[in-house]
Amino acid sequence: MNNSIDLLKQNESRDFPILNMAALEEDMDTVEFYGLQAEPTDFDSQNIKISPFQVPNKVGGYVYETTLEFRLCSFICTGSPNHNYRAGNCELTLEDAPFVFQLIQEGSGKRVVELLVHFSTNFRSLKQDPLLFILAICCRSNNKATKNAAYSALPSICRIPTQLFRFLDFCKMISNHQSGSKGWGRAHRKAIGEWYRSYGATERKLKLLALHITKYSKRYGWKHKDVIRLSHLKVNEENPTLKYLVIVAVKGKQFADSTNFIQNLQQQDNYKTSHLKQIVDLLTAIENAKNTEDMSQMRRLILEHKLVREHVPPCFLNDRTVWLALARHMPMIALIRNLGKMSKLKLFNQVTSTEVNKSFEEHLVVEKLKNNSLICKEKIHPFTYMLAIHQYKKGENGLKTLQWPVSPDICTSLEEGLYFSFENIRPTGKRFLVAIDISKSMTEKVNVIGAPSLQAIDVAAFMLTLTIRIEKSCDAIIFSDDETKELRCLPYDRINIVSGKITDLLANPMSGSTSNCSMPFKHAMEKKKIYDVIVIYTDSNISLGYPHPAQALKSYREAINKPDVKLVVCNLACSDVSIGDIEDPFTLTVCGFDSYVPQTISNFINGDY
Known part of the structure; x- marks a missing residue:
């Protein structure tokens, strides 16, 4: 089976002709650049393969194929197999991921798990739900190799209790759908037990577990007490700190302190310098914080033990001195x-x-x-x-x-x-054209899906500033129905300066109350510019302009003989439509906007999915 990530990397070294921009402008006239009157030999025939992603169709022509693995990578990163990212939380169902079941049936289940670990440990999956959802599918598979690999990867992917509880939520949903069972079989119990045992590897991780079972006590309807009981977790006395924490999570600190196990340990000479005592003192502080009515004691506990807001009872959360203490750490x-x-x-x-x-x-x-x-x-x-x-x-x-x-x-x-x-956004080293739709529907007070405190034009100005600052080559335009204007922005321009330049151009009204999203491609061809990436910020409220944006992109790719020009369409105020071709592996559609979008776009352009 082809590896879609490898294909994307191969694409960077494809054997395509490299065009010299200066020669292009000198030797070509506009008509030839458009490809409308070019000689047939100027372009490759459709029965010639020009991209690693192409496969032959029934009549001998080459078309783009989105492989199952390619869809998997897209789903992990965006929550959709078709490069369609939606801001905010989206409900996932088994109908969203048929390609996962197909990959498992083809014997590639272990490869699916390998990709999950790769995207998780390299922080390429910004939203955790799609990744945890696929992991749950693999764990619920009847394929033994896939199931074993998935459960072995559980500690690497679920690094905090919130992620574990979300994984368990998905497992429960899948089990109910498949068999109506609760899904706590031997393999499942063993894996969850090993997840808790993995915290016992180092003293630092044991302290993290103490903080996690108190900070993340309940998520998605799951509690540590219930999960540990269902997993039949048994911890031997070789790791007394972990055993103590498990007893605390299941039966409470008071019961744990009264057991013969802990009382015998407290009588030993090395107890006062042991890591177990540090954990006991931390949990004692958290317990005291939960029960105290003294504000000065609450402040002292926060400062001494670096307690967090979740450890503070609601009655103290309106006290200024408590927040002064919390702010320190x-x-x-x-x-x-x-x-x-x-x-x-x-x-x-x-x-x-x-x-x-x-x-x-x-x-x-x-x-x-x-x-x-x-x-x-x-x-x-x-x-x-x-x-x-x-x-x-x-x-x-x-x-x-x-x-x-x-x-x-x-x-x-x-x-x-x-x-x-x-600086936290990776530069791609690509040549960008950023196009901002300034039609009436975009420039009026239109709130952004996923970020209702912002207006669409504010987000566009922000992303343009970000792109100009981190990328070496970036042109910018604004467009409407049938007109474009160039934006002259500098790498050191701040967001307010960029917004001001957009406003200055709007002082001379452009025609049209709607937008023609094919204008950026027309502009690129008229100016004879070669771009690797074209990013459009719009609300997809398109007009009757000619041609359709997907057709204009196709013409531009053919004109410069570069079939892998990437298109990113950000529908800032629209969640259910796209001007891009959802079957095009080089098109990413973003519906709405949130804090994950800049890195999602960067990962897409860098070929991570």
Whole structure:
């Protein structure tokens, strides 16, 4: 069976003629570039294979084939076998993944698992649900080799309890659909038990388990207590810390502390310096935090044991001093999400303050938000910052259930952090054309699916800025019904500058209230430009313009003899249509927008799926 990832890599070294741009502009006139009057020998016949992805059809012509493995890779990365990414959470069903069952039937089940591990461990699957869903299908397979490989890969793919519980949720759904059983057979029980035992490998992982069973106590209807009981997990006394944690998870800390097992260990001379005592002290602190009514004790426990928000009882979550303590060790994503709450409790000054006037915690938060090393280490997506900036400046959440005063220092730090986060997106080294639809339906106040606090034109300006900053070659245009205008943007332009340039061009109205999404391809051919990637930001509210965008793309590919020009269509305000050909392996459709989209686009262009 062909490996679609290898094919994509082979495509980079294909034996296609390399066109010299200067010679092209000098030797070709516009008509020849369009290919309308070119000699037949200028282009390859349709009965000649010009791409590794092509296969012969019934009458001898070569067409593009999307292999089963290619669809699998697309599904892992986008949740769709046809390169159709949808922002937000989408419900997955067995009808969405027939290619997985076909691959298993063909004897390629182990290869499916290998790909799952590859995408997971290399962080190429940004959304976890599609990956966990396919893993559950493999674990529920009747093919013994596939099942064994899938269960062996469980610790590598499910790295935190939330992922394990989601996997169990999918397993339950598949078992109900296939046989109506609960699905807790011997292999399943053994694998779940091994997942918990894998935490006993190092002292660091044991501490993580202690934090995880208290922080992620329940997800998707599953509790650690129920999962451990169903798995019949038995831990011997060779790993006393793991055994203690399992007893705590199932029967509670009070019962665990009263067992002869733990009391005998506490009598040993080395107990006070053991890792077990550290875990007992941590869980004691978490238990005390759950039961205390003393705010000063709550603050002390947070600072001494680095407790997180999930360990704090609701009665303390409106206390300013508690949040001051939480802010000291709060992870970046949690910090960004809770800026509104902390501002409401007046952790930050409402006016621009000097270093002298700032509290330690305010200074720490302001510095963390723009710390390049932290941003890169935690792989914060630029769009996460973009959303945070727009939401924070509004002074209220989307449901308007929380309002807060806006701190200028926080806004400044968020904006600085945004540009550092651009480094987390891999450059592709490709030649880009970014085309922004500025028809009436896009430029009016149209909210983005998946990011309702943003307008479509704001997202387009953000992505154009990102592309210009990380890619060496990027042209930009705006287009409407039958007209295009070039955007002159510089690599150091900020988002507000790019937005301003778009606004300046809009000062001279362009014709049409709808859009003709074939205009970017017409522009590329008229300017005799060769691009590797064309990205269109639109709402797909297309007009009666000629030709259809998919036909225009085909003509452009033929004109430059480059059949693998990639098209990315971002339908910012539309979730159920696409102007791209869903059968084209070099077309990605994005419906809506969220923090995963920039990296999803980058992975697609780099040939990861």
